[in-house]
Amino acid sequence: MSFNSIAEYEASRNALILADRALRADHKKGQLSELEALADKVVRDVRAAEAASIWSQDHEGIPHPFPGMEFLTGRSIIVQTKLFEILGKMPKGGLLHAHLDATVNVSFLLKTAMRYPAIHVRASTALNSTTIGSVLPQFLPLPQELRTSGEIALTDENYTPNTWVPLAKARETFDPKLGGPEGFDRWITASLTINPTEAYVTHNTVNKIWEKFVSTFVVNTPLVRYEPIHREYVREFILSSIADGISYVEPRINFLQKDIPFIAADAHTRIDHREVVKSFDEVVNNVKEELKEQGREDEFIGAKIIYSTIRSITPEGLEWYLQDCIALKKEFPHLIAGFDLVGPENVLKPLKYYIEPLLKFREMQKEAGVEIPFIFHAAETLGDGTEADMNLYDAILLGTKRIGHGFALVKHPKLIEICKERGIAIEVCPISNEILRLTSSMHMHPLPVLLNQGVTVALCSDDPSVFGSMGLTFDYFQVLAASEVTGLIQLGEMAKDSIKFSSMDPEEKERALAAWQKRWDIFLEYAATEGQKFLAQSQTTM
Structure with missing residues (x-):
């Protein structure tokens, strides 16, 4: 190709760039309003300014800081940035992929559990400076007749392994040499979260980090599934989501009545799934009523549940849960x-293993007069042609409404085409994918490939309590900080798509989109104003 002038070359270059980016949601949007253009530019300038300033500084204990770096290491820097502060005010639409048992800050869970005398804790051996780093706490709500006085502390050398101690007593009597009550809190917190050393050093493979990841659920499940705590937990999940600009939530709840039941306040009676859903509904309605009284009803449109169970059960066992799901619907x-x-796709059963009951599920729904779409996890893997990777084919053939994670989708051009044709949105969980070792940083994440191919994406948090990434602001930050192409407009389009591709009915979506647009316009004003103030102050201090 030849050019007669620099101007002709520049024109061809600009045309090629536009053609290459034509499928992106922010480019498909068309002409921006004056306010949108200003806010987008200002936020880009803030990002560039902080990349050249705060991220280029020396930070103790962080040898290589850069925007979009590994989250657990960079988190302490992220929260110092103006970009994070601005994004914290952004209306984010819906949260479409989050596992309920890992959506609330662990400090809230622990403080809540402390108020219930039924909650007891034990350890497999006495805790000391040698054992505390490897022994996990075990929790259980005990009925009145089985509760103990807890005379011997978990840290007493005479502690009998696996002896239950009241939670509050265990904290109160924790050895001062191990930090006392605050040391107890650190021990519990470490068991419920993943720290940088685990993610990037000791467990730096997919299978190893999943072992740690799964262990956090083993520890927290007896607390979260204790009915009085569960109600407070659901309420806190909704309220903290609203505080982060999320107006609709669609959590996955693991229903495992046969193996891991919910327990009533008496710490003895099992609660059936009907009562769990009823309780969830009551909490949601209570929050909506409170917001309505405060004149804030448009801040929270509502919530729905994705019924989930674990892909370790047998096909025969799955049929019970499918019937249960229909009854609840x-x-x-x-x-x-x-x-x-x-569950971990790399080690548990693939979708193909369950084809018979999953195909039968359609007929079961017809007979019951209900419609329950599949919303499958698929290809949360580095595999290429493995069973986990092949889950994409089965998810699509089974008619999945959305795809959870879809990390390996970029390897499948035909499936990308189908997702676009059928309107299958991808629930992308950036921080989760990085911490669970699918990528080393946001710069290596396949998200830009999906955006550039015009695939619909909703940003999600997955298991924020385990990762210390509460809400969605951290995920939005990581995506924005790691790309020069992605700007505020693209984030807004993904937020809108999280509403459009949610499970709300058409009337709810219309209301949610109208409420989001109103808040978005206010946010654009805020982002432009705050960003300009920051940039002006930055200039005067240089």
Whole structure:
């Protein structure tokens, strides 16, 4: 190709760039308003200014800081940035991929559990400076007749292994040499979260980090599934989501009645799944009523549940859960949004293993007069042609409404085409993918490939309590900080798509989109004003 002038070359270059980016949501949007253009530019300038300033500084204990770096190491820097502060005010639409048991800050969970005398804790051996780093706490709500006085502390050398101690007593009597009550809190917190050393050193493979990841659920499940705590937990999840600009939530709840039941306040009676869903509904409605009284009803449109169970059960066992899901849908049609199978795809059963009952599920729904779409996890893997990677084919053939993670989708051009044709949105969980070792940083994440191919994406948090990434602001930050192409407009388009591709009915979506647009316009004003103030102050201090 030849050019007669620099101007002609520049024109061809600009045309090629536009053609290459034509499928992106922010480019498909068309002409920006004056306010949108200003806010987008200002936020880009803030990003560039902080990349050249705060991220180029020396930070103790962080040898290589850069925007979009590994989250657990860079988190302390992220929270210092103006960019993070601005994004914290952004209306983020819906949260479409989050596992309920890992959505609330662990400090809230621990403080809540402390208030219930039924909650007891034990350890497999006495805790000391040698054992504390490897022994996990075990929790259990005990009925009145089985509760103990807890005379011997977990840290007493005479502690009998696996002896239950009241939670508050265990904290109160924790050895001062191990930090006392604050040391107890650190021990519990470490068991419920993943720290940088675990993610990037000791467990730096997919299978190893999943072992640590799964262990956090083993520890927290007896707390979260204790009915009084569960109600407070759901409420806190909703309120903290609203505080982060999320107006709709669609959590996955693991229903495992046969193996890991919910327990009533008496710490003895099992609660069936109907009561769990009913309780969830009551909490949601209570929050909506409170917001309405405060004149804030447009801040929270509502919530639905994706019924999930673990892909370690047998196909025969799955049929019980499918029937259970149908029964719940019939009684709570406004709440049950879909069905999913969850768990580590690399080691548990693939979707193909369950084809017979999953195909039968369609006929079961027809007979029951309900409709429950599949919303499958698929290809949360580095595999290429493995069973986990092949889950994409089965998810699409089974008619999945959305795809959870879809990390390996970029390897499948035909499947990308199908997702676009059928309107299958991808629930992308950036921080989760990085911490669970699918990518080393946001710069290596395949998200830009999906955006550039015109695939619909909703940003999600997955398991924020485990990662210390509460809400969605951290995920939005990581995506924005790691790209020069992605700007505020692209983030806004993904937020809108999280509403459009949610399980809300058309009227709810219309209301949610109108409320989001109103808040978005206010946010654009804020982002432009705050960003300009910051840039002006930065200039005067240089």
